[in-house]
Each structure stands twice: as structure tokens, then as C-alpha cells.
Amino acid sequence: MTSIETVSSEDIPSIDNYTEELIAELQLPVAKVSGAVNDEKGEVRALYERANNQNLTSPIIDLFARLLDLRRQDKGCSDDFDISGDELHRLAIKHQQIDEHMVSVGGRLARALPIAGEANSRVEEYLAQKDQVAPSGIEKWEQIQENIGRIKAELKMSDEDWNSFQGQIRNAIDSVATLSKLIDLPEDVLESIARVTKSYRMRLTPYYTSLIMPGVINDPIMLQSVPTGEMIENAGIEIPPVAADHSPARLIDQFYPRVLTIKATNMCAMYCTHCLRLAHIGRRDHMYSKEAYNEALDYIRKNEQVRDVLVTGGDAFVLPNSILRWLLEELDAIEHIKVKRLGTRIPVTAPMRVDAELLDILEESSDKKPIRVVTQINTAQEVTPVSRDAFREISKRTFTVLNQAVLLKGINDSRVKMWKLCETIQEAYVRPYYIFNCSYRNPQFSHFRVPLAVGRDIVESMYGNISGDAIPRYIATAGGKIPLHRSNVVRREGDDYVLRKPWNDEEAEYPDADPEVYAEDLFAFNK
Ligand SMILES: *Cc1c(COP(=O)(O)O)cnc(C)c1O
Ligand code: SF4
DSSP: OOOOTTSOTTTSOOOOHHHHHHHHHHHSOOSSOOTTHHHHHHHHHHHHHHHHHSOOSHHHHHHHHHHHHHHHTTSOOGGGGTOOHHHHHHHHHHHHHHSTTOOOHHIIIIIIHHHHHHHHHHHHHHHHHHHHHSOOTTTTHHHHHHHHHHHHHHHTOOHHHHTSHHHHHHTOBOSHHHHHHHSOOOHHHHHHHHHHTTTSOOOBOHHHHTTSOTTOTTOHHHHHHSOOTHHHHTOOOOOOOTHHHHOSSTTEEOSSSSEEEEEOOSOOSSOOTTOTTTTTSOSSOOOOOHHHHHHHHHHHHHOTTOOEEEEESSOGGGSOHHHHHHHHHHHHTSTTOOEEEEEOOHHHHOGGGOOHHHHHHHHHHHHHSOEEEEEOOOSGGGOOHHHHHHHHHHHHHSSEEEEEEEEOTTTTOSHHHHHHHHHHHHHTTOEEEEEEEOOSSOGGGGGGOOOHHHHHHHHHTTTTTSOGGGOOEEEEESSSEEEOOOOOEEEEETTEEEEEOTTTOOEEEEEOOOHHHHHOSSOGGGO
16 A cells, blocks of 8 residues: 555544454345344434534444444344445544544444443442442431431430530440430340440440441441440450550550551540450540650650651540640651641541531641541441531541541441442542451450451452542551552563453553663663
């Protein structure tokens, strides 16, 4: 083929192989033209007119798609609908000229659309199930409001009580007697709770209690807040808490050279049934002295390699605003501290705590050095319009809000439940950060543990199917945080690698960087 010198190749777009093949297939005569062709002729001609008259890509795709469909059903080829090969060529070129990225009809129809279709099929099951299997507190809001009305009346709480943190704590549910008035539970279950709460502390805020769905056995909110008999039955040999090995100074835990935690309180608004700090949470709430905080701060001041301080507990938002403000100011004043974190589950268990004063404190400190608020949301049901508002306000005033979920049997141990959790929290201004495997250290909650293979499948299945920044890292805590992701590097082939696509197990060849080029000392501006 010779080209005409005066015409640039841009003026005569070439037809790619996908389109050549497509046009050839459309023109292939059928053995016997079906009588039905007459029925479809009008429809095809109308599609043809639209493809011709409109300066859009989709009418051209629609025409080619319909012709392909008819050809594959052996009803007729393009000529049977009075569309010649030249016409098809002309329309194919028109499509390429309209499309900003010069995508061909063949590429779009034969490649891109089937690939997108295959991708859609990977999320079909999730989309069909997510709102039934894992409803969010936003979707359940009507029922929750009904629960709130009932609980408020039963506990004789005023609106003012309900909407204040102090009111929530004052009216917290810590006895089986009160619980049984708010939730319908069978006698034997109540007995078992009575037995277990002699050894393990129970406390639910009225707000968190309102998230429990009536009549649901093993409701994910109840599982996280009401201790069950298994905690006693499982109580075997407890592996000592890590604190002894990792607490170099008063209130401090340190696993890493540059990040450490201050356990600033032993209190939480609610006590979780899967809490790692089981041993640390006292039978009674008490405040720590400034003296204790100062010893912790002194350790941080003296250790200049530390740059990131995580204020946790218990729950950092249990601290009164005045203490929180003071602690943050002290940290901001330490030159080598560059970033801070606050660990809190209170926006989930008692979102009323997130008041204007607290938000001002957060903003003021975050303006100096970034604050990340690290929370724990384990099920979409914990995200309500109220907690979502709290997270939105926090995210406006700080660097970001991160979520550390715990992988828990019956609560979030399926693809549908975990994908829904990750998407729901992202829609509530929270970024999925970690999924922790439930600890092996405390036999009291071994009934909540989920096998590693299940956890891996859940996390790996997110790649390619939900937004990348909604995918958390899967972590085991064993003297520090150890990632549990399966490697996607399948093997080495010569200088190259073969990688695995997590979403369909397809392999992809991946040429590595040339080691000789990489080893060159002189490059870029010093070459
Ligand atoms: C989780 C944790 C950290 C923070 O770890 P990152 O991986 O930076 O989130 C730091 N210190 C202790 C003791 C921890 O438990
Ligand atoms: S909020 Fe955290 S520290 Fe408090 S009880 Fe729950 S898991 Fe434990």
C-alpha cells in the first residue's frame, strides 16, 4: 500500500485489526437468510440513520452491536440489511474521528465492552446482597429512630440527656436488668449474660444500644457490646499482655522507633466484647494525674527519633476537652514530634461527644501539625446519619479519619459484609486503614476469631472491585503489626516477573528494571 505524500496519516485514520475483523464478520454471508430479517430491517435501518445523522459515538456502536448480534444468530449479514462494507468502513472511521482518544469501533465493541461486562459480573452478587446482608445504620435509620424513642422512654432520658455525652454515660446500660428492659432476650441468654458480667465489664451507651435490631439473633452490634458465656467458657491460659515487654515509660507503649502510643486513659464510652485491652480496662473509671502524663511526655521529649505520637486508651475522646487541649499543646511544642494521632471509637458509640469545642481543639492543633483521628468501625450498621455527621466534621478539621476494623466472626467475616463496611465508611468521610486479625492472646474471645485464609480472601477480593483507597491492609499483631496479604508475585522468568491480578487470577508479565541501568551511579543531572 502506498500513501499519498500530501495527505497526513491523521487525515485518513487507519482501521485497526479489531475493526477489520469485526467488519469481516459482519459481512460473512449466512447460509440461509431468515425470513425474520424483514422484521428487523426497519429497526436496523433506523439505527443506521441515527449513526449517519448524529455526530455521536454511541449510535455507531449501537448499529454495529445490533448487526453483530443478528449475524451471530445467523439471521443475516450486513448486506442483507443493505449496508455495504464501504458504509461500515466509513462509519468506523467516523467513530474514531469523533472519539477524543480515537478508540475504534472494533476495540470498543469487541474488547472494551466485554471486558467491562466481565468486570461487572464480579460485583453482581455484592450489589444484589449488600443492603440485605449488611445494611448500614443509614439504611436502618427509621428502625433506629423507633429504638431511640423506646429506649429514651424506658430510661426516662430527656432530649438534652440523649444529645449530651454526659447524659449518655450517666444512662449507660451496665446491668442485665436494664438491658432486658430494652432488648427482648430469652431467659437462658439473660442468665448467661448475668454470669459473664460478674467477670467482664459490660457498658453500652443508650445510643449504641439503639443500633441493635430487634429480633435479630446475633445482631452485629449486640455481639460487640454484650458479653456472652463463651468468654468464661473459653477463659484458658491468657498470654500476658504486651505492655510488660513494650512499655519503656509510664503510660507509653512502644513497638517502633518513630511511633509510640500514650495510653492516656483506661476509659471507654462502651466496652467492646473483643477488646484487646481487656486486662487494662479497670472495673472502675478513674482519671490519670498530670504527673503521669508529664512522665510520659518527658520520655517523648528525650527520645528525639520519635516523630508520631498516638494518644489512645481506652478512648482518647473520653478525656475532658481541657486535658486533650493541654496534651496536644504539649506534643505540638516538642520539635521532633511532627504528626499526631488520636485513637477513639466514641464517634461510633457516643457521637454526641464531638461538640464544637472539641472540633475547635482538633483544628487548632491540626493546623500546627497534622492530626489523624483513628477510629474503629466493624460493621456498616455502626454508620448512622449521626456518626456520619460527626466524622464529616472531624474530617473537615483534621488531616484525616482512619479506620482500624477488627475481623470478627458473624460481624464482618464475608466479602459482602467487609466490602460494604469499607464503602460505607468511605462515604462517611473515613478511610479504611487496617483490618486486624482478632488476637490469639486472649482466649476469652477465641470464638470471634476468623481463619487467616478467610481474611486474606476478603481483602484480596477487594482489589479491582472497590476503590483502591477503600481497601485496608490486613494485619496480624504479633509483637508489632505484620501484614498478612498474599504476595501477588507469582514467579520470576529471566529478568522479568509474572504477577497475579487479584481480581481474576490472570497472570501478567512484568518486565523488571534493568539491573545494570539501575546500578549506574551517574544518571540524570550528574551524567
Ligand atoms: C498500632 C500501634 C502503633 C501504630 O502503628 P502504625 O502501623 O503506624 O499504624 C504504634 N504503637 C503501638 C504500640 C501500636 O499498637
Ligand atoms: S473502644 Fe477500643 S479500647 Fe475501648 S473497649 Fe472498645 S476495643 Fe477496647
